[in-house]
Amino acid sequence: MLFHVRMDVNIPDDLDPDVRADTVVREKAYSQDLQRSGKWPHIWRIVGEYSNYSIFDVESNDELHMLLSGLPLFPYMDIKVTPLATHPSDVNA
Numbered sequence: 001m002l003f004h005v006r007m008d009v010n011i012p013d014d015l016d017p018d019v020r021a022d023t024v025v026r027e028k029a030y031s032q033d034l035q036r037s038g039k040w041p042h043i044w045r046i047v048g049e050y051s052n053y054s055i056f057d058v059e060s061n062d063e064l065h066m067l068l069s070g071l072p073l074f075p076y077m078d079i080k081v082t083p084l085a086t087h088p089s090d091v092n093a
């Protein structure tokens with residue numbers, strides 16, 4: 001199942017700088033592990049924003065929820081999920 005996910009990151013200004021840096025490092029490692037596994041095949045920076053557009057390829061809504069809620073930055077994110085279906089005009093489908 002494919003999902004389009006928008007993540008907007010809003011880290012509080014008063015978060016301890018060491019906690020912030022550690023969380024961002026852990027976020028990168030967590031994300032890259034999922035990218036290498038094939039569960040997170042695309043991630044794009046949204047120009048001019050601390051946000052990304054991502055594609056997830058997972059087995060279920062529950063799996064996606066588990067992966068997203070495990071993001072180290074999850075407490076500081078607004079996340080919008082859009083389920084994707086095959087377009088009838090897609091020449092690659």
Ligand SMILES: O=C(O)CC1=CCC(=O)O1
Pocket residue numbers: 007009027028029031032050051052073
């Ligand atoms: O910087 C972001 O967009 C948040 C994020 C998600 C995965 C990652 O490595 O950073």
